[in-house]
Amino acid sequence: MRIVLFLVALLLCGCGGSPAPTPTASGAPSAAASLPPLAADAKGKLHPPTGVESVSLGASQPQVEAAWGKAESVDKNEFNPKQSYWLYYSKGLEVSFNEGKLDSIVCHNRDDKFKPYPGATSDGLWVGSNRADFEKVLGKPTGEPLAQALKYSDKGLWIRFGTDGKTVESISIVTPGS
Numbered sequence: 001m002r003i004v005l006f007l008v009a010l011l012l013c014g015c016g017g018s019p020a021p022t023p024t025a026s027g028a029p030s031a032a033a034s035l036p037p038l039a040a041d042a043k044g045k046l047h048p049p050t051g052v053e054s055v056s057l058g059a060s061q062p063q064v065e066a067a068w069g070k071a072e073s074v075d076k077n078e079f080n081p082k083q084s085y086w087l088y089y090s091k092g093l094e095v096s097f098n099e100g101k102l103d104s105i106v107c108h109n110r111d112d113k114f115k116p117y118p119g120a121t122s123d124g125l126w127v128g129s130n131r132a133d134f135e136k137v138l139g140k141p142t143g144e145p146l147a148q149a150l151k152y153s154d155k156g157l158w159i160r161f162g163t164d165g166k167t168v169e170s171i172s173i174v175t176p177g178s
Helices: 002-013 061-068 131-138
Strands: 073-077 080-088 093-098 101-108 149-152 157-161 168-174
Touching: 061 080, 061 093, 061 101, 131 149, 131 157
Parallel strands: none
Antiparallel strands: 073 080, 080 093, 093 101, 101 168, 149 157, 157 168
16 A cells, blocks of 8 residues: 555656756756757857858748758748748748748747757857846847747847747747838
8 A cells, every 4th residue: 555655646746856957048047948958069050130050031942942951841821822931840940931032030949849949149049048048138129029029120030938928939030120
């Protein structure tokens, strides 16, 4: 009987510890504790407002495919037939084309489909950062105030957060003023 009670207690309370928090650009632990630490060579892969890695906004579909390979999935916008989305789940990237030209790049955090994008800005901001990190480095957002996003319209940068308002869901590189 004691063994059964012990096993029930383990199931109810859990027997494993929590993973160590992942450091963010500011050195504070992130809410996305399941992410690996930011790699030493990750800084400088996000280039707001121009692009990500060697891919720039305005690139053609063949240019994006040459850089990142064939998309794992392609979706069409049912309301705008000139717009399509290429999904690179294993890279943590989603790109949007309008009339065949790249108009946004979304770097995802880990979710049920995407692996986390491992790159960061030159300031060390990445999907493992949190809201406070972005505001500390970039200042007050220049776009409309949103509960679950920071919009830096002048920098071509949008950061979307989870329901807690702190954990990064995605970082979007867009044309400034969008």
